Amino acid sequence: MALAKYSPGSVWYYAPNKAAPILFIILFALSGAMHAWQTIKHKSWRTTILLPWASLLMVSGFAVRLAGAYHTDNLAYLIASTVLIMSGPPVYALINYFILGRILYYIPYLAPLHPGRVATTFVGLDAVCEILIGNGAWRMANSTMTDAQRQVGANMVTASLSLQAALFGAFGLLSAMFHRRASAAGVLTKDLRTVLVVMYVSATIVTIRCIYRLVEFIMGWDSEIYKNEVYFWIFEACIMFINTALLNTFHPGKRLPRSNSVFLARDGVTERRGPGWADDRPWLVTVFDPFDLWGLIRGRDKQTQFWDMTDAELERARAEKERNKRGVLKGLVDPLRLWGRNGYIGKHFVKKSNRGNTHVDRDVSKTEEMKSADRVRSDVV
Structure with missing residues (x-):
């Protein structure tokens, strides 16, 4: 046929x-x-x-x-x-x-x-x-x-x-x-x-x-x-x-x-373990800006480079990544990563909270200093 x-x-x-x-x-x-x-x-x-x-x-x-x-x-x-x-x-x-x-x-x-x-x-x-x-x-x-x-x-x-x-x-x-x-x-x-x-x-x-x-x-x-x-x-x-x-x-x-x-060290022989070069942006953002042009302008990639770190620095970077790791449930509830310590909106509240805590700590410190000075003067008298 x-x-x-x-x-x-x-x-x-x-x-x-x-x-x-x-x-x-x-x-x-x-x-x-x-x-x-x-x-x-x-x-x-x-x-x-x-x-x-x-x-x-x-x-x-x-x-x-x-x-x-x-x-x-x-x-x-x-x-x-x-x-x-x-x-x-x-x-x-x-x-x-x-x-x-x-x-x-x-x-x-x-x-x-x-x-x-x-x-x-x-x-x-x-x-x-x-x-x-x-x-x-x-x-x-x-x-x-x-x-x-x-x-x-x-x-x-x-x-x-x-x-x-x-x-x-x-x-x-x-x-x-x-x-x-x-x-x-x-x-x-x-x-x-x-x-x-x-x-x-x-x-x-x-x-x-x-x-x-x-x-x-x-x-x-x-x-x-x-x-x-x-x-x-x-x-x-x-x-x-x-x-x-x-x-x-x-x-x-x-x-x-x-x-x-x-990853492979620059000597071409030694394998090392780092935090991984992750793109932590929300997946929807990566769809509209796959090359992270805004991040390139701000130098985001340079901030996340890890391959020239010491072993101790890599260990700290891995621990930091583990602390900031988002669970599956959080990813489903907040896919755009708006809230939380590193969220686009949430991080601003964290900063304000930290600034407020800093002011409180300073006031407490000043109060303690004043009480200590009063006690010293009382002892002298």
Whole structure:
């Protein structure tokens, strides 16, 4: 059967291959199970926790595609398969953002950008990509809609893919800046080099897949790319499996510290534990000001730098962070961090209270001094 041959009554245009989905269901399921085991083994929750989820999305998408291969006239299978499979690669891209953020936490003094802002910026924009894909893919795949409605869906997907491409470019630039600085400083360990190379390869794979989808949607539904299934299996299924298998083989959780508070000293050998370079602003503020421009103007980052502290100073900084740590309940009740000692509003009341206490202490001290002087005079008399 020619993969590009038209199949009458098929919403796919062709009759989807029945064997290939089974193969990729097995491959991605094995990869996802291994990712789950590796994440648990290395306790790399903050870095690789989404890898099993990405594999599950791909497995689900291929499973629905397999069902659609036996019911080629069922539009629901086409829509569900398209949405699920197209949602997987952005999650793999998200993993690369987490990996870069963890690397920057590990060598904070060479970070071009605050590590926490790598997450808030790229993750936030990646979420926009997912929303655009989720809303656009089903419209684009729904042949019961008018051409204009389907074109709106295609435009949403194209916008999402274009945004992804821009993110990959910014991500590559940021990574290259850090890599150059770390190489010049002589602090790139073997493990870090491995993680960086794997991250570059993974980002390149996701970018190639993104370009394939962009070309497909720009050329339209009558194009050779859309009508020929072989392109899908090569540029969607095969290369994304290569990507997930690569991350299995060189799992980043094995080569990066588990905690954001662990950092590499400037000698490139000694690992130290600090308070962590946290962005203590409310999450809503980080969404509207991911680069903390106001903080950069005020020199907030310089005030929070800790990597040149002594061990005693680091110990005090960790203790201070622990005292100021907010619980989950406080975060839910006051997500904007308005109240409390360090809240945007509460800290002003604390200052006034402290000033009032200072005045009271001074008055008490003066009274005690006067009483002491009276006692001295009485003794003299």
